Amino acid sequence: MKKRLAIVVIALVVVFGGIFGYKAFGNYMMHKALAHMPVPVISVSTSRVAEQEWHPEVTAVGSFAAIQGVEVTPQMGGAITAIHFHSGQYVKAGTLLLQIDNSNQLAQLANDEAQQRLAQINLRRTRELIATKAASQSQLDSAVATYQSAVATVKNDRATLAKLAIRAPFSGYLGVRQVDLGQYIIPGTAMVDLQSWDPLYVNFTVPQSDFARIHMDTPVQVEVDSYPGQHFSGKITALGSAINTATRQIDVQATVPNPKTILRPGMFGNVTVIEKRQEKVLTVPASAITYNTFGDFVYVVEKKAVNGKEGQVAIQRIVKTGTQRGSEVQILSGLQPGELVVTAGQIKLHEGSPVEIRDSGKS
Structure with missing residues (x-):
């Protein structure tokens, strides 16, 4: 049995040895042939x-902001009696946007205007009487004061009426209306936002190590994801007055024209500050x-x-x-x-x- 097993083992060694020997010989001959072949070009x-x-550049991430932008809110409370605008509309400065109930103020104005007219008549009569020495100086002084008080009261009434008529403080584009007709509002209620779109500010920061490279009127280019491949050009128009001690960054503001009004406040963009010198x-x-x-x-x-x-x-x-x-x-x-x-x-x-x-x- 042991003899038979030994014969089998020897036979396997011979077989596998022959196989591996043949492969090794083949590889040797292949490498020998390749060694004499030209190296492929x-x-x-x-x-x-x-x-x-x-031109050396400084890059940063900036955010667009309106040069003028506000949330339109009332100074006085009351019910809205008229809405004169549509969401997204362009309006000019002074355009009437909303009217708050002013019926009481109108009645008060009518009464105070009547008092003003009466005070004016009394003042004129007193001046006529004092010319003939039929009235005293104290009577004239009293008539003058009464008239001036009446004029001031009328001015106050008209100022109150002006506050109840909400007008656009500057020209720009309105956002989405946030109030409805008949709604009672109080001072500070957000009614609609108003933004100017051309030009826009771009606010960004740069590290203090780059501060010496940043100057007023230095050109900038801004790229935004919304318009790939487009560059919006502007220039630096303001620098922060101090370095932020927490971040060691300084605030920089550039102004970018937006004649086609395709950019919007709140967008972010990649800002490149292009130095004037060359290297x-x-x-x-x-x-x-x-x-x-x-x-x-x-x-x-x-x-x-x-x-x-x-x-x-x-x-x-x-x-x-x-x-x-x-x-x-x-x-x-x-x-x-x-x-x-x-x-x-x-x-x-x-x-x-x-x-x-x-x-x-x-x-």
Whole structure:
């Protein structure tokens, strides 16, 4: 039994040994054949490292705000007797929006106007009498005071009536009406909001480290998600008077024209402050950058012997990137002007891969 088992084990060793030996021999012969074959050349697209002049930028997230915007509220209480506007309507300054019940005030005004007329008649008669010395100076003084008091009372009545007639304090667009006809309202009740849309403020903050780069009238561009690809231009019109000690940020306000009224107060946008000065930077197409956890890199094309003759190979180069503008990325270190970088075909490359340039930009 043991002898038979030993024979079986030996037979298996011989069989498997033959199989593995055959595979090892095959691999050896394949590697030997490949070693004598020319290294495949990979076709790539390239672009040269360019030196450009860029305006330095500061970026922030901002919020649009109306230059003039209020929640229209009454100063006096009462029942609404008339509504003269529609939600979303554009109104000019002084437009009558709502009327609060003013019947008592109108009656009071009529009474006080009658008292004013009577005081005016008495004053005129007293002046006529004093001219003939039929009245004393004290009587004239009393008549003058009575008339002036009557005039002041009428002015007070008219001021009260004006407060019961709610008018637009400035030109702008109304929001959604929040009150109804016949509703009794009290001082401070929100009736409708009124906003001016052109121009708009953009409020944002920048860290104190960038404060020296922010100046009055510096141009800004704002992008909003609602209108991708569009840039809204403006300029800085106000700076905060102090740095916030909690955040070490300073408030900045820019004014942006909105002639088409497509922007709205409360929208947020990405603000770019564009400095007036220029600086030279190195740039490459964004497609040339391979982003990696261990460091971003590009493939630089260099001349080197390939398959026994002069050719070109791809060399991996670690780079430090800066800001991106459109399709161009700023290179802070790792490249020199004029060097050739691969912009397409990197996925097939490894260190030292022979390459053939099918097209080249910025050459």
